[in-house]
Amino acid sequence: MNGIHDLGGMHGFGPVVVEQDEPYFHEEWEGRMLAMMIACFAAGVYNVDRFRHPIEKMDPHHYLLASYYEKWLCTVEQNCIDAGIVTREEVDARHAQLMKEKAA
Amino acid sequence: MKDGNHSHANVLIPDVGLRVKALESLLAEKKVIDPAALDLIVETFETQMGPKNGAKVVAKAWVDPAYRKWLLEDGTAAIGSLGYIGVQGENMVALENTPEVHNVVVCTLCSCYPWPTLGLPPIWFKSAPYRARVVIDPRSVLKEFGLDIADDVEVRVWDSTAELRYLVLPMRPEGTEGLSEQELASLVTRDSMIGTGLAQSPSH
Amino acid sequence: MKMLTTAMVPTVLATGDPARVDIEVTPKFKAGDKVTVVNLNQIEHNRLPAYIRGKVGTVTADHGVFVFPDTSAHGKGPKPQHVYTVMFTARELWGEAGHPKDRMYVDAWDDYLDPAS
Numbered sequence: 107m108n109g110i111h112d113l114g115g116m117h118g119f120g121p122v123v124v125e126q127d128e129p130y131f132h133e134e135w136e137g138r139m140l141a142m143m144i145a146c147f148a149a150g151v152y153n154v155d156r157f158r159h160p161i162e163k164m165d166p167h168h169y170l171l172a173s174y175y176e177k178w179l180c181t182v183e184q185n186c187i188d189a190g191i192v193t194r195e196e197v198d199a200r201h202a203q204l205m206k207e208k209a210a
Numbered sequence: 211m212k213d214g215n216h217s218h219a220n221v222l223i224p225d226v227g228l229r230v231k232a233l234e235s236l237l238a239e240k241k242v243i244d245p246a247a248l249d250l251i252v253e254t255f256e257t258q259m260g261p262k263n264g265a266k267v268v269a270k271a272w273v274d275p276a277y278r279k280w281l282l283e284d285g286t287a288a289i290g291s292l293g294y295i296g297v298q299g300e301n302m303v304a305l306e307n308t309p310e311v312h313n314v315v316v317c318t319l320c321s322c323y324p325w326p327t328l329g330l331p332p333i334w335f336k337s338a339p340y341r342a343r344v345v346i347d348p349r350s351v352l353k354e355f356g357l358d359i360a361d362d363v364e365v366r367v368w369d370s371t372a373e374l375r376y377l378v379l380p381m382r383p384e385g386t387e388g389l390s391e392q393e394l395a396s397l398v399t400r401d402s403m404i405g406t407g408l409a410q411s412p413s414h
Numbered sequence: 415m416k417m418l419t420t421a422m423v424p425t426v427l428a429t430g431d432p433a434r435v436d437i438e439v440t441p442k443f444k445a446g447d448k449v450t451v452v453n454l455n456q457i458e459h460n461r462l463p464a465y466i467r468g469k470v471g472t473v474t475a476d477h478g479v480f481v482f483p484d485t486s487a488h489g490k491g492p493k494p495q496h497v498y499t500v501m502f503t504a505r506e507l508w509g510e511a512g513h514p515k516d517r518m519y520v521d522a523w524d525d526y527l528d529p530a531s
Contacts, residue, residue, distance in 0.1 A: 107457045108464065114318030114369065115346045115465040115508070119339040122354055128332050130256055135227030140255065140330070141248035142234055144297065148418040148426045149242055154373075154433065155487030158320060159459040167221045174321055174336045176226050183233055191415075192236050200232035205225050241417055250423045297430035301477070318463050345465065345518060346508050365516045371461045372497045372521035373433040373480055 107159075110166035136175040143178050152185045160184040260329035263294040264377055265398035267327060268409070269391045271304075272382045282306055285377065289327060299326035299375050305368065306379045307405070312359055313366045314352065314405030315376045316344045324375035328403060335404065345369060355406040378403050383411040435479045435494040441524070443498060447473045448530035451500070451522065459487035462526050465507055466518075470530050471500040474519065482523055495524040 113119075131137045146152065160181040161169070169177070186192050223229055237243045267289055271278040281288040285302035289295055295302065302324060305313035317323065321336035334340050344351045348365045352358075359365055368376045380402040386394060389412065401407025418426060443449060451466045461483050475498060482493035500522050504512025 107459065108455060111319055112464050113338055113342040114316075114463045116338075116342040117346075119337075119342045122334050122337065122340045122343070122351055124334045124355075125332070130260075130330065131252075133227055135230040137252040137255070138234055138248060139230050141251035142230070142237070142243060144251055144426065145243040145247055145418040146237070147431065148422065149415050151242070151415075153481075153486055154431055155459055155481075155483040156489075158483075159487045161320075162459065165221070170338060171221050172223075173333075174331075175230075176223060179223065179226065179230055179233070183229075186233070186237065186242070191240060191242055192233070196236055197229070197232055200236055201225075201229045204228040204232055208225070208228065242415060244417055244419055247418045247420045247423050250420045251427070254423065254427060296428040297426070300430045300432040301434060303477075318465075319461060346511065348516065349513060362515070365513065366519060367516070368519045369463065370521065371463060372477075372523070374477055374497070374499075374521055 107162055109162040110164075110169045111162045136173075139175040139178050139182075143182055146182055146186065151182075151189050151191065156185060157181055255325075255330065259325055261327075261398075261400035261403065262395070263292075263329075264324070264327035264400075264403045265395040266391075267292060267294065267304075267377065268379055268398045268403065269395035271379055272386075272394055273391050278379075281379065289377070294326040296326045298322065299324040301374045302327070302377060303374050304377050304379050305366070305405075307381050309363070309381070311364045311366060312352075312357075312405065313368060313376075313378045314344060314348055315368045315370065315378060316341055317370045318342075318345060319369075319371060322370045322375065324377055327377050328400060332400070352406060355401065357406065357408065378405040380407075380409040383409050385412055433481045435481060435492060437479060437494055439479045439494055439496060441476055441496040443473045443476070443496070443524070443527060443529075445473050445475055449473055449500060449527040450530045452526055452528060454526065456484070458484060460484045460526075462522070463520065466500075466502060466520055466522075469502055469506050471502040471506070471520075473498045473527075474501045475499040477521070480523070482525065484523075484525070493525075497521055497523055498527070500527070 161177045281304045285304040289302045318341045323331035397410045402409045453467045477497045479494045480497045485493040502518045504516035
């Protein structure tokens with residue numbers, strides 16, 4: 107698809123910003139997301155192409171701002187919904203519950 | 211943003227780490243994933259996958275002409291012989307830098323990267339500026355990394371659009387004749403294997 | 415659905431998803447052939463970056479037979495076919511903005527390429 111992911115040759119993004127001594131994961135959840143992506147692949151939830159396509163279909167604003175692991179969350183969640191494993195409402199409810207517990 | 215009403219805060223997923231946790235807990239309850247397997251994956255990446263692996267491949271190619279030849283002819287087999295093959299490094303191609311040719315690797319459509327040899331990619335490799343610009347203006351991107359490519363050197367940019375993953379074989383630095391393979395490996399930086407850097411000289 | 419256990423993790427990480435298919439498919443091209451990239455604008459998944467569409471390049475390598483993402487992403491089967499590396503001059507892709515010495519190498523499936531006329 108002619109999506110925002112197809113970045114080659116575009117102008118206007120500015121210089122390449124390099125983080126010195128970048129850690130392997132910036133936050134713990136990034137490692138969990140990496141592992142969940144591999145575990146769901148191994149369980150047969152998606153193949154590499156079905157994994158990639160929902161990332162390409164993300165809202166372009168979101169795509170450009172999201173970290174790579176946030177993009178992975180979007181596609182793993184979408185693939186699990188498409189496969190009938192979870193519903194959006196279940197994830198929303200659990201997410202809201204965890205945010206409420208954190209705030210308490 | 212398109213209508214002036216978007217802020218970063220309402221475009222990004224709020225408290226994204228907790229949404230990852232929410233999904234993980236649901237998938238664990240439904241027996242789709244085992245959190246203990248996730249622990250092991252994270253540990254394996256943190257302890258076993260990183261540019262130190264690729265550096266061993268490069269150092270071996272510098273000291274062993276037969277290995278170098280094999281690596282350039284069949285990267286998958288040669289890298290596999292050292293054990294650095296697997297997820298996101300299933301099909302490997304090595305690219306030889308010479309005084310006449312400088313290779314640099316990108317994935318414009320995604321952020322594909324050879325995990326078993328280089329680990330997970332740095333943020334800049336996944337960023338829009340790098341993916342957009344290194345194909346159309348590689349020399350200015352390389353300059354930002356401190357590499358001034360002479361006009362008579364050919365720059366080859368490799369876009370990993372398919373399932374092949376690329377590893378640059380940087381040139382062996384001068385003044386390294388007496389060094390062991392292990393000492394040589396310590397000179398091989400991550401960026402030198404992407405093509406945005408050179409191997410370090412021993413005096414560095 | 416087969417849940418990934420800790421016992422399976424080393425094998426999964428060491429195997430990955432090779433995407434290479436061990437069957438005989440006749441290649442459309444060989445190294446040295448001049449090709450024109452198709453002008454594909456499908457809304458489905460594909461691996462054809464816009465900057466090479468319609469451009470003329472030269473096949474430099476045939477990597478063998480791989481699963482085709484365009485069908486694989488949409489449950490339409492693997493449609494196995496050859497993947498090649500295709501070389502383009504920077505001038506072909508970017509006009510005067512391209513450095514006369516520079517080259518761009520892009521991997522492409524058989525369905526993305528036509529013989530250059």
